[in-house]
Amino acid sequence: MNQGPRRSWRPIAAGICTATVLMLAACSSSSSPAGAGANGKADWTTLGTRAVTASDDKPITSNGDAVWTDYDPEPTYAGMQHQAMQYVTMRDGTKLAVYVTLPTDADGNVVTTPLPTILVQTSYNGVAGQAVTAIGGADPYMVEHGYATVVVDVRGTGQSEGDWEAFGEDEQADYAEIVDWVTQQSFCNGSIGLYGVSYLGITTVITAAQQNPAVKAAFPIVPIGDGYRDIVFTGGQVNTTFIPLWLGLVSVLGLTDPVLITDPATGLQVLLDHVLNAVAGFQVPTILKALAGDPDTAYDGDFWQVRSPLENDAKIEVPTFVVGGLHDLFQRSEPMTYESIKHQAPAKLLIGPWTHIEAAFGEGLPSTTDGIPALNHIELRWFDQYVKGLDVGADTMPNVTQYVLGLDRYATATDWPHPDAKAQRLYLRGDKTLTTDMPAADEDSNPVVQLPIEGLCSISTSQWTAGALGLIPLPCFENSNASEVWAVKYETPAMTDDTYFNGPIEADIWMSTTALDAGLSVRVDDVDENGVAKSLTNGIQTASLRAVDATRSRTLDGESIQPWHPFTQDSVLDVTPGDAIMVPVEIFPTSAMIAKGHKLRIAVSASDLPQGVPPIPTLLQSLVGALTIYSDADHPSSVVLPVVPASDLPAAVASQ
Template identity: 50%
Template sequence: MKTIARTLMLSALLAAGLAACSGSDVPSSGSNVSGDRPAQSTARWQSYARAADYPGTAAEDAFIAMRDGVRIAARVVRPSDAEGRVVDAPLPVILTINGYNSRLIGDVLPSTGYFVQRGYVHVFVDERGTGSSGGKWESFGEVSHEDFLEVLEWIDDQPWSAGRVGTWGPSYMGITQFFAAKHQHPSLKAMFPIVPMGDAYRDIVFTGGQINAGFIPLWVGLVNGLGALPLAALQENPLGGVDVLLDHVTQSLLSFSVGTVGEALLGTDKVYDGPFWRARSPLEVADRVQVPTFLVGGLNDLFQRGTPLLYEALKGHTEAKLLIGPWTHLEGSFGGGLPADGVPSLDAIALQWFDRYLKGMANGAERQPDVTQYLYGEERYVVEADWPHPEARALRLHLRGDGSLSEEAALPGEASNRVLQQPVNGLCSMSASQWTAGIIGLLPLPCATDNRITELLERTYTTPPLERDLYVNGPIQANVWVSTTALEAGVVVRITDVSPDGRSQEITNGILTASMRAVDASRARMLDGQSIQPWHLFTEEARQRLSPGEIVPLNVEVFPSSFVIKEGHALRVSVGASDLPHGLPPLPDLIRGVVGLLTVYSEADYPSHVVLPVVETVPAP
């Protein structure tokens, strides 16, 4: 498209001209505010490897008494010599706090042996109410936060600890790192969270105000399945272990898990953002994290939104780095496909990080690139100076009545389009794989790479084939004007890459319940005077109920991505009414909007459009 090409060129010239006039970098939304970190757009990855110091490992169980008498279980893995003798010397410690089962997790993760054989003690801890730990599980609740501080103090007192601790682990084990770090314990020196969540409500549990029906039941089942078996407690004391098992079933499973999920489905106060979800959100404590932190995220991860926000929250006050790969949650947990394009394996990156900050080795870890992202379309990793991209400029594309997508605004009286409201579309899409943590993606389904089946029940808006590459990097906002014949509606917006043969590859998406549309403008992310990432309130007080036929604007948050629509391909925006299993409305909302007709408007008075953060130049290989 010539107009898109002109916009990109003018944006680049404008940025260059302003920089030349000021004699310094131009501040932009999301730019580094610390003032003391050099731009690293020219940094390149350096490989890192170190031979093992010890040939073996040895594991033992331990129990840590908490302030209230509850015992927290730990699995301590230490290096051993060729004869199997445990190395009796103080060493730096890697701490992993999980909610599954340290007896299972600690003994099967290949990274455990990799770190331990290179001179670390690896301590795996069962969060309260899981594995062999006593007490009640409350999913990252504040009682557990205090436990994490006591665990750090216990590690400090052990003869095998050198008093320097780093935290490591994916998913659950990445989230707990922030709640341990918030205490600023002097022995905690570094973090390596892999695919962690940032905002419990918006990232995962109630995306857009709808229950994540794909991952949350799966995850709760996993915690209560694996975490219910107190293997270490049973071995230590069979009768005591049975008591722990019964507590897990009655307190953690029946009381907390079933109760919380049931309340959400029935539409109680758990469907709204508030203290319960804030206490479980790492973003709420990121300002208290003071240690060097290396973050790993995925473009199709469950926490696609939250991980880069955590990087942004940290980078102004501590050393922080961000690596985003082409991963679902399962793939991202292990850094699937690495090493690639000069980027080392996750274990090699983590080893260099811990060697630098726990062992004090001058190995250049701090000089590795600050931000590394995979680019869909280019199908490779690139190094960028920062996130959000400091050179991004806003490009507005309008949803036209004829199904086109263009920079030209809609005309008065332009046609609108209708979508059938139903709760089950999306089951055959890339989104279904993403929001089941990658499990559905393991099946050889053609709809995982082609959204045309899903689009049969949606309305699509497509550019002509592009005349030059279009590089998009960052959050995306869709502003869609709609009405419904029902009392409620959900709106799903997908961004796809349409290849010359017609295949529509979904890149990212967003979802929003219409009555939850209220935003806090003061917390929205702006770019060139336009909002590209809304902040929805998701409170009961802010809820705005619909009347049939009422035309309302919905600011749909489409999760951030990095991609290039290649010359000859087209960019598509698809608008639908559901995205199962990503989103399922709570029962009261489902009843109000289960069937109806959703109208998407495209005219001068109701100008539906998307705002994209575009960058002029794709980094060279």
């Protein structure tokens, strides 16, 4: 981690809003929509999980005056020293590679005083982590401020023995044994802080949920929440960009094994085991099964439940600081990770304008405009208070801090979902406008060609390659017009006021297809005065998997705003050519402002290639065909937005 600067539908009750979207901003700050609480605050429910149904949200309203301040005390120690790699033997005899880093005094001597310890569990090889801290290494800033660091190669990765199965049950059982091992070491004073980015952040939240009393706090950066819904099978479509790259990265880094030189007999066997597992055990077979539509992989079930931390995040009882990104791989679940923890432990949420790679380094922090410190300064404050037990004001940091796209600044709130949000439903009209009025009986429908390659060059290309391709300054990453050529686009008139929305979005699209199945991609754009469209967020959904479990879906003011799709084989619904069906599309949560003079656009197409493609059997049923998007009184396609008063934004730039 570096410290350096950078970046079921129901219409809303009649009479709540005026006839056109020009009054959207005023509507959001006046009378409450149907279902709103008597105090004018939003009535949110939670989103359920596989095991738990949705329930009424209990918003946090304290700490409303919190502001960001920096925390950067003088280092306690002069330097650090990496200890020789060692093995720790698990219950089944599998040996895991462990790398310990300890602080040193001014003379270079290793400190022998027992210290609080930061635990990092990585799949990317602890040797590589010593060069790139974000993938699994000790941060000199934290070590010099009085923390020992333990990095562990999880089972079947790096220099560890065993078979890798990406958060499988054996690997998760290892986490508990490693925590016990750390507490028994002479360098550890018995207090552990869990830290990590991406895979390492996921091991952090899973380990925290195991409730070992030695674990005192957690600081996960961009952790996944739901292995199926977040990325691998978003909307029932398999991710063919990031997932193969990620599996390949783990495999390649697993071949970087210095033990080959220091202990050839051990190192060669570990290397061969990693290669065999990649080819015949987990990585390659998992990809092939997903593409082939293997029921145990392509549909939700036990395999994915085990690999979805949100199923157990409510068990976390230690203070947890969650970091996410508005264009991150796990954009969907990062705020829900915070939401799952906030009522049983101190929790904070920071979401930047980041892709996965940018979030790993806290790109753009410290922010001189909004006062947000570098990520490792925040981490130090969090661990100093909750691991060391010092009173350093970690509890006074803002509860929720989110970058606001279109405003290009950070805004704070007391909670997520935003307590001031109100549901606003806009209708996709036959003339390609977006309004609060219900469509008439005879309004036109609009055709969409079913092309499986849409979005090929779009912000999705950057997001779903973890931001790697986003490092190439392509115009299509900044302007969505080219990637939406084949989409049908619905726009509001130019906004008369700034319009702020924050949270998940639901698109209820009435459609038919000439094929046996179809995909739907729905993109939310901010269109400026020159017609440049910037993508804010999007969702994707396979039509045959459109079934919704209303008991697990999230509502706002009585409106469904985040559908829960079962994605099981038993939930598959027929798609009959020519028959109109309503497909609820989950659009991932965002934080954005459509500025006065700009337009809100909803672009509907048949695919978003970088985000996902259907498994081959479904793809073959969808290849030849055309969609019809309906916009009439009997088939009122619409979108539900969580609109927040613009006055909640930083006062210096809000126009209200």
